[in-house]
Amino acid sequence: MSERISRRTMFGLGAAGLAAAAGAGALATRSTPQQPTTAHAPSPSDPFPFYGPHQAGIVTPAQDRLHFVAFDVTTTKKAELVSLLQEWTAAAARLTQGKEAGSFGAAGGDPEAAPDDTGEALGLPASGLTLTIGFGPTLFDDRFGLAAQRPAALADLPKFPGERLIPEISGGDICVQACAHDPQVAVHAIRNLARIGFGRVSVRWSQLGFGRTSSTSRAQATPRNLMGFKDGTANMKLEDTELLRDQLWAAEQDGSAWMAGGSYLVTRKIRMNIETWDRASLREQEDIFGRDKGEGAPLGKKQEFDAVDFAARRPDGQPYIAEKSHVRLAHPSAHGNAHLLRRGYNYVDGSDGLGRLDAGLFFIAYQRDVRKQFVPIQMGLAKNDLLNEYIQHVSSGLFACPPGVQDAGDYWGRSLFG
Amino acid sequence: MSERISRRTMFGLGAAGLAAAAGAGALATRSTPQQPTTAHAPSPSDPFPFYGPHQAGIVTPAQDRLHFVAFDVTTTKKAELVSLLQEWTAAAARLTQGKEAGSFGAAGGDPEAAPDDTGEALGLPASGLTLTIGFGPTLFDDRFGLAAQRPAALADLPKFPGERLIPEISGGDICVQACAHDPQVAVHAIRNLARIGFGRVSVRWSQLGFGRTSSTSRAQATPRNLMGFKDGTANMKLEDTELLRDQLWAAEQDGSAWMAGGSYLVTRKIRMNIETWDRASLREQEDIFGRDKGEGAPLGKKQEFDAVDFAARRPDGQPYIAEKSHVRLAHPSAHGNAHLLRRGYNYVDGSDGLGRLDAGLFFIAYQRDVRKQFVPIQMGLAKNDLLNEYIQHVSSGLFACPPGVQDAGDYWGRSLFG
Secondary structure, three states, rough: OHHHHHHOOOOOOOOOHHHHOOOOOHHHHHHHOOOOOOOOOOOOOOOOOOOOOOOOOOOOOOOEEEEEEEEEEOOOHHHHHHHHHHHHHHHHHOOOOOOOOOOOOOOHOOOOOOOOEEEEOOOOOOOOOEEEEEEEEEHHHOOOOOHHHHHOOOOOOOOOOOOOOOHOOOOOOOEEEEEEHHHHHHHHHHHHHHHHHOOOEEEEEEEEEEEEEOOOOOOOOEEEEOOEEOOOOOOOOOOOHHHHHHOOOOHHHHHHHHHOOEEEEEEEEEEOOOOHHOOOOHHHHHHHHHHHOOOOOOOOOOOOOOOOOOEEEOOOEOOOOOOOHHHHHHHHOOOOOOOOOEOOOOEEEEEEEOOOOEEEEEEEEEOOOOOOHHHHHHHHHHHHOOHHHHEEEEEEEEEEEEOOOOOOOOOOOOOHHH | HHHOOOHHHHOOOHHHHHHOOOOOOOOOOOOOOOOOOOOOOOOOOOOOOHHHHHHHOOOOOOOOOEEEEEEEOOOOHHHHHHHHHHHHHHHHHHHHHOOOOOOHHHHOOOOOOOOOOOOOOOOOOOOOEEEEEOOHHHHOOOOOOOHHHHHOOOOOOOOOOOOOOHHOOOOOOOOEEEEEEHHHHHHHHHHHHHHHOOOOEEEEEEEEEEEEOOOOOOOOOEEEEEOOOOOOOOOOOOHHHHHHHHHHHOOOHOOHHHHHHOEEEEEEEEEEEHHHOOOOOOHHHHHHHOOOOOOOOOOOOOOOOOOOOOOOOOOOOOEOOOOOOOOHOOOOHHOOOOOOOOOOOOEEEEEEEOOOOEEEEEEEEEEEOOOOOOOHHHHHHHHHHHHHEEEEEEEEEEEOOOOOOOOOOOOOHHHHOO
8 A cells, every 4th residue: 555655645644544545646657758647737746657668768858957876786696686677666666756765654664674765855746757777888798698788889989089088987887867856856766776776786976967958848948058058959859759769769670679669878977167168258159159149049040940051151251150160060960960869967066176166067868879879979079169178078978778667567677687 | 228137038139128128127125035026926936135134045935956155265455355245246136136147238249258147047037046145264364454353253163073074175265155946046146256256266165955954934844854854843943033133143242343234154064974874774763863754753742843852751761852862962952042043955966986975964054153053052963963973074164144235335245344
């Protein structure tokens, strides 16, 4: 019975209260991840379904807050890893619906046991929490016998010009992306997964983010990054059904059947030299992006969503959109129509000890094949983008995110481990 | 005219639009900081008044997000410091009302100049932003001739048992606390103050926080800290008018007339060993706090706000509230009725490189005299609190927060510098 009561009613209920509450928190119905489960008008408090053909947290309209974690697997036993994935899946199915990580009622009933939920989200609603798991290239080494199942599309990223990656905050065997409208809910979820994983995984690195820097649905306004520009205007969005099929979701014919319905994730922590940027003129800033700062329109156009015209020239004969501008180099037309589904976040990690804020963009991008999408796009940017003067890539992650969990008998990664 | 238009309408308006918008963003009226300026039902988007006898951000109902910054003053010229305080005050008066830091319209009109706002909050409402300034003990050294004006109540904190303070993230000449319901708005404000201060101050340290861990009004529900317990049940609150007069606001008779209407601020970054805590039994956790985890009631009582009875004993003869429990040691009755107005925040700063989340509480407390309030309370806790096994104080800040800014002719710290 305690499986079905929501966090809101978890505590302080006697037996009668439990009985009354038992029908209230119906489990999520099977539907597409982008639809809230509730019948009333969607609110930021609502849950998204956990079960479905794809994992939630990819095309789900980007929530406002992020807690991203990368784990190292510390157990050497495949069976222990599989058990962990099963336990995590059960916890994630509860957490995303606004419940506690475990059956708190039972543990709460035994005061001599550690509670099987840490408690800081008690009373908080689901807050749109999604939990999305991915498997890093290192998981496919010789520890668990998975080498033959490493997808070709999970290709090691090349070294990009100018990057200065910090190994301690890069990579990882397993990642979990928690997105929610309330950071306490996202932090609570990651912390409880880490708690459940004790002795089998350890936290390699983690990152908080705020202020989503892309829209993943046309129903969302385009947000701004910490350079003050709208970001993600041309992002692949959940309404682009054919494009998602072609460029987001892995398919059986791609060579790794276990990934069908999954997607490949690249993360990059991109430090911004914001103090330098803030002293650049508005003209230079706009020339670098190729868009105007206020409206976000391509230079020479009026509206944010006006098509970019790379051939258009100003009265003085110069192109409106500079040859090395960000919008030109990142545009699908520069890379054989390669798209990304981005859902990054702004970050501020305090200060850097040199009188500057430690701030930037935690870039997150999903795609069908990193060799055809992130790698060529980023190589073009790393070589030529005018923006490079103001940014530095300091961390990198690469993960294969398996398909969704079908039902309560399924678990994260079953197609790989089962 | 551009002084009066709100951020929402700042961009993309022609002359006609500007004229129509000019009356829409009326300046804040003088009122008490805890009242939103708008006439409709308060929403998290609304502004709080900037002008008033006290600074906003102290008794203002605690907002959900924090960006706190400590600056070192790098100029040695008092006149430059005073100019900076005047510029900051003008920017703060705008930012807290949902406008840009400067007159963006003018700078936006000169593409060869750096914009005088960084832009990432364009389109976002005021979001309850408050900006609260404080002056650290080091500002009263021999650089600016202020030594004689250092308040006695701004007494250096003693070394507390067990603390392990990191100098690089402690202290500072000047602090600014930005609280808002949207982290992007709080970050934007601090970043623009840092930008304005370039060449005169540099960022010494900064801290983001989420999930306020205290209520400062009886209208707010008590939130939970990252140990999963309700925090701040017995906090001094804005409705406690007499108590605020006696224990929050500095008064002329305290000896430093320039601080009358101000308050003294202590910050402590308290790292939690959450992985260890999460393996402690529910009974141990509740005994340490002296409250039950679900409801937050004192042990032996039923409801959160039931009075604590330190004499009550269980059937087995032991006290319900352990002698070294947090609630007993921190209670005003243990310190001659000394209270604090706390408005701290949870933090997660990624991970610590040892497989653990770097998480805890950024403690913020306002008071009339640290010698009579924070120091004795914290000394009692540092010596005896059962909680010490699970926490570590790693940073400390101490600041004299001057009275409020009266009007557009006044500025932060005028009573000290003027």
